[in-house]
Amino acid sequence: MKRFTSLMLAVVLGATLLAGCGGNSAGSGDTLKIGGIGPVTGGAAVYGNAVKNGAQIAVDEINAAGGINGVKIEYKFEDDEHDAEKAVNAYNTLKDWNMQILMGTVTSAPCVAVTEKTKEDNVFQLTPSGSSVPCTQYDNAFRICFSDPNQGIASAQYIGQNNVASKVAVIYDSSDVYSSGIYEKFAAEAPNQGIEIVAAEAFTADNKTDFTTQIQKAKDAGAELVFLPIYYQEATLILSQANTMGFAPIFFGCDGLDGILGVENFDTSLAEGVMLLTPFAADAKDDLTAKFVKTYQEKYGEVPNQFAADAYDAIYVIKAAAEKAGVKADMDASAICEAMKTAMTQISVDGLTGAGMTWTSDGEVNKAPKAVVIKDGVYVAL
Amino acid sequence: MKRLKINRDYLITYGIVIVFYVIMSILKGTNNLSSLFKGLLVPLCVYMIMAVSLNLTVGILGELSLGHAGFMCVGAFSSAFFSMIMKDSITNPIVRFIIAIIISAVVAAIFGILIGIPVLRLRGDYLAIVTLAFGEIIKNIINILYVGKDADGIHVSFKDAASLGMGEDGKIIINGAQGITGTPNDSTFTIGIILLIISLFIVLNFMSSRSGRAVMAIRDNRIAAESIGINISKYKLMAFAISASLAGMAGALYAHNLATLNALPKNFGYNMSIMILVYVVLGGIGNIRGSVIAAAILTVLPELLRGLSDYRMLIYSIVLIGMMLFNSSSKAEQWKAKFSPAKLIKKHKTVKEAE
Incomplete structure (x- = not known):
C-alpha cells in the first residue's frame, strides 16, 4: 500500500508539472505580441508556410523602420495542421504566450473554430486567407482576402x-x-x-x-x-x-x-x-510587389504566392489600424480589440493585394478583383 | 476471492480518472492551469473514450477495426444536427446536451449493428479492410449530405445546397463538405469525465459479465466457443454495437467542443482510426487502463512539443516509435509487472496462488 501511495503521489506531481503556470492576457510591456496560426505541416502546409514567411517579412520591415507607434513587434507562428481542434490548441498556446493580436488562421474551417474563441476572449483577429463566410461572423474578426x-x-x-x-x-x-x-x-x-x-x-x-x-x-x-x-x-x-x-x-x-x-x-x-x-500576381511591375518578391526569394528561395502577399498585407493592415487606434504595448488584448475594431473601418491601406483597401464592420474587405491571364509563361493583367 | 481482486483492479482505474479530474479541477479553479491545458481537457476525454471504445473491439472482441472514426463521425454529426435544430427550443444546455449524447450513442449503435451484420461474418484481415472501407464510406456520405430546415420541415439532398429547394426562412444545417457550423459549445470537462467513467463502467462490467466472458471465449477459441453453444454472431454484434455507441458518445463530445464540424480525413478518416488504434496498441490490447493513459499521453505530447516548431511532428513520430519499442520489450514488461499498482496490491497473493 505504501508503494501505491507513492505512485499516486508521483502521478499528482507529474500532473502539476504538466499543468505549468497559469496564463493571463496582460501585455508584457515593451513589445506588441502578434500571433499567427496556420498549417505548416500536413497537406495544406504550402499555405501555412507562405503566410508564416510573408508575415515575417512584413514584421522585419516594420521593426527595422521603428515598429508600430515606436513599439517593436514580437511575432510567433503556431502550427494547426489544418485541423480545427489543433487550431484551438495553437490559439491557446499563443494565449499562454500573452498574444495581443491574432493574424490568422490561414484555412477556413480552423478559422471558424478559432473565431469562436477570439470572440469569447475578445481578441482582435485578422485572417489573411480564411475565406468562408463564418470566419468573420463576429465584430472582432476581419479578413484580407475575398470571401468565397x-x-x-x-x-x-x-x-x-x-x-x-x-x-x-x-x-x-x-x-x-x-x-x-x-x-x-x-x-x-x-x-x-x-x-x-x-x-x-x-x-x-x-x-x-x-x-x-x-x-x-x-x-x-x-x-x-x-x-x-x-x-x-x-x-x-x-x-x-x-x-x-x-x-x-x-x-x-x-x-x-x-x-x-x-x-x-x-x-x-x-x-x-x-x-x-x-488579387496578387508575383510579376507585377509596381515597386511594392517587386520589392516583396525579391526579399521573399532571397530569404526563402521561392516565388511568393497570393497567401504570402495576403499575410504581408495583414501585418501592414494591423500596423495601420493599431496606429489609428493608438495601441500601446502595455494594453491588454481586450482593450486593443475594442480600439482596433473601430479603427479597422476607418483606415484605407495600399497593399500588395489591392490599392485603397477598406473594411466594413462585418469584416469584409472592399477591393477590386483583378483578372490575369497566363501568357508566355507569366501572369499578364487583363 | 477472485471477484474481489478484479473489482479492486477496476477501482484503481476509476481512481486514476477521478484523481486526474480532481487535480485538474483544483488547478483550473485556482487559475494555475495554462490556457493550452484548459483547452485540451475536453479533447483528452474524447480520445480517452475512443481508446476505451476501440479496446472493446480490438482487445475484448479480438477483431481489428480500422474504421472506428466512422462511428465517431456518425455520433458527432447526429448529435450536432440535433443541437442545431433544438438550439431555440431547448435552452438549457445541459438537458439539450444530454439528449444529444443519447441520440449520438443510439445512432452510432444502429450504424454499428448495420455495419456489424455483414462485417462480423468476416475474420482477421478481411474484417479489418472492410471496416476501413465502411469508415471511409461514412465520411464520404457526410461530405455530400445537404440538410436544411425551413417552415415545411427538413429537406435532404445529396447533390448541392441549391437543390434543397428551401423556403425563405430556410436554414442549411449540414452543408456538404462545409459541415455544420455554429454548434453550441456544450462540452465541458465535467461532462467529459462523467462520460469517460460511464464508458469505463460499461466496458469493465461487460468484461466481467456473462456476455463479456462469452465474447472473450469467442476471441480465444472460436471453435471451442461454438461447440459449447455460444451464439457467435449475437455476442460479436453485441460487443461491436456497444463499442460503436461509445465512439458515438465521444463524437458528440467532440462536436460540441468546436464551432465547426467537417468530416475531413484528418478528424474522421482512416488517419484518426489508425491514431486510436495506436492508443490501444501502445496502452496494451485488452488493457483498458493502459489505453486511457496512452490516449492521454499521445494527445498531450504533440502540444508539449510545440516549442520545437518545425521539428515537432518529426520528434513526435520518433518518440512514438521509441515508446512502442520500449513498451514491447521484455525488460519493460518486467518493469511494468514490478511496478503496476494493481500488482503491487495483490502481488503476494498472486505469487501464493501460482505456487
Whole structure:
C-alpha cells in the first residue's frame, strides 16, 4: 500500500508539472505580441508556410523602420495542421504566450473554430486567407482576402460582362469548403449573367488524380469554358489530362490557381491562356510587389504566392489600424480589440493585394478583383 | 476471492480518472492551469473514450477495426444536427446536451449493428479492410449530405445546397463538405469525465459479465466457443454495437467542443482510426487502463512539443516509435509487472496462488 501511495503521489506531481503556470492576457510591456496560426505541416502546409514567411517579412520591415507607434513587434507562428481542434490548441498556446493580436488562421474551417474563441476572449483577429463566410461572423474578426461567395459572384460577373463564354462547365472539389463555397455562389449568379452551366462535376479529396471522367463530361456537354474553383495542384492535372484528350476550352479559375506556374514537372505551356481572378500576381511591375518578391526569394528561395502577399498585407493592415487606434504595448488584448475594431473601418491601406483597401464592420474587405491571364509563361493583367 | 481482486483492479482505474479530474479541477479553479491545458481537457476525454471504445473491439472482441472514426463521425454529426435544430427550443444546455449524447450513442449503435451484420461474418484481415472501407464510406456520405430546415420541415439532398429547394426562412444545417457550423459549445470537462467513467463502467462490467466472458471465449477459441453453444454472431454484434455507441458518445463530445464540424480525413478518416488504434496498441490490447493513459499521453505530447516548431511532428513520430519499442520489450514488461499498482496490491497473493 505504501508503494501505491507513492505512485499516486508521483502521478499528482507529474500532473502539476504538466499543468505549468497559469496564463493571463496582460501585455508584457515593451513589445506588441502578434500571433499567427496556420498549417505548416500536413497537406495544406504550402499555405501555412507562405503566410508564416510573408508575415515575417512584413514584421522585419516594420521593426527595422521603428515598429508600430515606436513599439517593436514580437511575432510567433503556431502550427494547426489544418485541423480545427489543433487550431484551438495553437490559439491557446499563443494565449499562454500573452498574444495581443491574432493574424490568422490561414484555412477556413480552423478559422471558424478559432473565431469562436477570439470572440469569447475578445481578441482582435485578422485572417489573411480564411475565406468562408463564418470566419468573420463576429465584430472582432476581419479578413484580407475575398470571401468565397464574393469570389464566385465576381467570377460569374467577369465571365458574363466580358462575354468570355456562355456555356460553362465547372469542375470542383465537393469535399473542400473553399471550392464548394465558390461553386455554390457561382451557380447562383450564373443565370443572371446569361451563363449556362452545362456540366457541374465534382471530385473529392480522396479521389483527385484522375479527372478524365469529369473532363469528358464537360467536353460532351460542349463547354466553351471550364471554371475551376480549385487549388492549383489538381488544376495542373486537369490541364494536362484535358490536353491529352484533345479538349481545349478556356480555363478560368480563382485565387486557388495562383501558384500553378511554380509546380515542379508541370509543362507551363499547358497553362497558356488560363484566366484567373487573383488579387496578387508575383510579376507585377509596381515597386511594392517587386520589392516583396525579391526579399521573399532571397530569404526563402521561392516565388511568393497570393497567401504570402495576403499575410504581408495583414501585418501592414494591423500596423495601420493599431496606429489609428493608438495601441500601446502595455494594453491588454481586450482593450486593443475594442480600439482596433473601430479603427479597422476607418483606415484605407495600399497593399500588395489591392490599392485603397477598406473594411466594413462585418469584416469584409472592399477591393477590386483583378483578372490575369497566363501568357508566355507569366501572369499578364487583363 | 477472485471477484474481489478484479473489482479492486477496476477501482484503481476509476481512481486514476477521478484523481486526474480532481487535480485538474483544483488547478483550473485556482487559475494555475495554462490556457493550452484548459483547452485540451475536453479533447483528452474524447480520445480517452475512443481508446476505451476501440479496446472493446480490438482487445475484448479480438477483431481489428480500422474504421472506428466512422462511428465517431456518425455520433458527432447526429448529435450536432440535433443541437442545431433544438438550439431555440431547448435552452438549457445541459438537458439539450444530454439528449444529444443519447441520440449520438443510439445512432452510432444502429450504424454499428448495420455495419456489424455483414462485417462480423468476416475474420482477421478481411474484417479489418472492410471496416476501413465502411469508415471511409461514412465520411464520404457526410461530405455530400445537404440538410436544411425551413417552415415545411427538413429537406435532404445529396447533390448541392441549391437543390434543397428551401423556403425563405430556410436554414442549411449540414452543408456538404462545409459541415455544420455554429454548434453550441456544450462540452465541458465535467461532462467529459462523467462520460469517460460511464464508458469505463460499461466496458469493465461487460468484461466481467456473462456476455463479456462469452465474447472473450469467442476471441480465444472460436471453435471451442461454438461447440459449447455460444451464439457467435449475437455476442460479436453485441460487443461491436456497444463499442460503436461509445465512439458515438465521444463524437458528440467532440462536436460540441468546436464551432465547426467537417468530416475531413484528418478528424474522421482512416488517419484518426489508425491514431486510436495506436492508443490501444501502445496502452496494451485488452488493457483498458493502459489505453486511457496512452490516449492521454499521445494527445498531450504533440502540444508539449510545440516549442520545437518545425521539428515537432518529426520528434513526435520518433518518440512514438521509441515508446512502442520500449513498451514491447521484455525488460519493460518486467518493469511494468514490478511496478503496476494493481500488482503491487495483490502481488503476494498472486505469487501464493501460482505456487
